[in-house]
Amino acid sequence: KPAALSKHFTSCCLFTDSILRTVFILCPQGFALGATIQSKTKGIWMWxxxxxxxxxxxxxLLDTEGLGDVEKGDEKNDNWIFSLxxxxxxxxxxxxxxxxDNNALEKLHYVTExxxxxxxKSNQRDGEESSEYLRYFPSxxxxxxxxxxTLEVDGRPIxxxxxxxxxxxxxxxxxxxxxxxxxxxxxxRNYFSPRWCFVFERPASGDKMRRMEELTDADLEPAFVEQAKEFCDHVFKExxxxxxxxxxxxxGRLLGNLAETYVSAIRSGQIPCxxxxxLALAQIENAEEVLKEYLERKAIIGQTILSADQSLTEAEQRAEAEQAKREASERENQAMEEQLVVQERLRADQQRTYEENVNQLMERMERDSRNAVAEHDRVLQARLKEQNDLLQQGFDDRAHQMQRxxxxxxxAKAQEEEKKPSFMSTALDTVGTAATLFLPGILPKVGGMAVKWLSKWF
Incomplete structure (x- = not known):
């Protein structure tokens, strides 16, 4: 199952000759290749x-059914397949x-919907549609x-x-x-960037096409094998x-929850957002950890109570409770004495750990900020390229509209860069306050106040 995998995912969706029920099926042997007129894949198959x-x-690798299946004839379902x-x-x-050709592009009308x-966004505005979709849609x-x-235009190879x-x-x-x-x-052009194209010759001839699953590379046309290698190398790299x-x-767990979230929205008649x-993923990831901790804690308490009820009379329970209080008090006093002995040594360790955590936090915030700016740059460059193409093709009005x-x-990029100091200041102030409140000892408190003081300079 996807949720059993903890690695990051490079997901690639392949449209072949198959059918979808918004179900994920793990296919350890790869995808079957149909040799008849009937579609082979049922649902989205995952490998x-x-x-x-x-x-x-x-x-x-996600293999979906072919769009426009004549046996199904459900265009609404095809739209949801494409969207998913x-x-x-x-x-x-x-x-x-x-x-x-134009016929091939007309068949791809799902992209227009x-x-x-x-x-x-839940409160999406029309003016920001194309750039927002471009930001999060796949290549x-x-x-x-x-x-x-022959790949040639006006006598020139392309x-x-x-x-x-x-x-x-x-x-x-x-x-x-x-x-x-x-x-x-x-x-x-508006929703997908970057874009690539690969062409493939017919892989084999005659009866071989009906036995594709049995063939090796040696049985296929050499040109097709080379083209397939170039395509695979592209996927692995890009x-x-x-x-x-x-x-x-x-x-893996996020992928499973993500698929379930989108499918649930579709089945309930809502538009996936x-x-x-x-937000739903964050709630799922946090509702799971807290629930697990709560159930474990309640289980321990319940076992303790059950054991006491079964083995002790009421008087014995009171005596045991008094004895437990005395022992707890003695242990507490002993622990306090031990804590005073080792506190000086712990202070240095705590301060070092605190400084390391602050450094890690600052590095993560800096990395997130760089990622946001880089994402703005990618979308901006794509829109500038599209604007240049429109100008070259004579669409001055569209190019002018795109300028806005x-x-x-x-x-937005400038705002992202401007809010970085303010965000860093807030984060430093929060970290400083946390250090002042929660880290024991004078040294961490001074360190916390120092961080708060430094934050005023950002």
Missing amino acids: CVPHPEKRDHTLV AVLLSSTLVYNSLGTI LTEHIKV FVWTVRDFTL TANEYLENALKLRTGHSKKDQAYNLPRSCL AKTKTLKQGLKVT LDNAV EIDALKG
């Missing part, structure tokens, strides 16, 4: 393997056949199977990535036809650890 290049990471895949993945791989099925990889064309970006160019014009043409392209807001890295999911969004991102 967890040790990451081949990153220590303490697990590579989680986006929410759980750090890299989203969309698999199609033949070429990236993401904002109806996913919310970033996007389009894989094209059985590709037979890369697969350029092939994808060329297919995502917008059309000038304001007619309904132009708007329908541009809608899926605009959504892909797929990032799945993170939530504020850089929270997803572990990233903010609410993070870019200005807002720059302002």
Whole structure:
């Protein structure tokens, strides 16, 4: 089960020829390959393997059903499948056949409805939609199977990535036809960055295609084997650890709780919200630890009471209680004497531990601040690139509209950098107060007051 794994996850969602019931099934032998016209995968199938290049990471492959299954014919279910895949993945791989043409993009209409099925904030405003989704959505990889064309435009060879970006160019014009043409392209450009593309030749010919699970690399076309290796190398290198807001890295237990949170929201008719999911995860993680401690403490008390009731009469219980009080008082006095003897030695250890904890706290706060600024930079650079592309394609109005969004991102970054000193001051003040109140001895209290004094300079 996902919750049994404690490592960080690099999750990659693969769309193949299969069906989903929002259920996670551990598949230790990998994914089955269907050789008939009937879809093979039922639900979201999960395959967890040790990451081949990153220590303490697990590579989680999520295989969903193919969208638009003719046997099912449930477009609403397909939308939720696509949305759930986006929410759980750090890299989203969309698999199609033949070429990236207008027909292929029209089939990917699910991307145009993401904002109806996913919310970033519970009080989300329209003006911040695209940049907020871009911040938390996975990277996007389009894989094209059985590709037979030559990667060339106007007599010039191009890369697969350029092939994808060329297919995502917008059309000038304001007619309904132009708007329908541009809608899926605009959504892909606005919600997913970075984007990559890989093309694959047909892996084998004739009857071999019906026996794919039995074949080795030697039985496949050499060009396909090489293309598959390039794709796998890309995933191993570029797929990032799945993170939530504020850089929270997803572990196995978090992945299980995250999936349950999203599925519960969907089944109850609500729209999954990233903010609410993070809050729910925090509550689950804290409600579990406290409950465990409480139950253990109550169990010990209950056993003690039961033992006393069974073995002692009422008078004996009173006598035992008096004796226990006397013994406790003696032990307390003895403990106080021992504490006075060792206190001087403990003070130095406590002070050192306190200073180490403060240093660790400051380092973590600094790291979190750097992560937030880096995230702002990534989104800002993506929006600047998109604005430049729009200008080159002649969409001056859209580029001008995007400038407001870019200005807002720059302002948010400045605010993030400005609030750092204030946040550091608050944290130092809190740590200083904690030291003054809770650390025993004069030296820690002086240290606490010193930290409070230093905080005034931030």
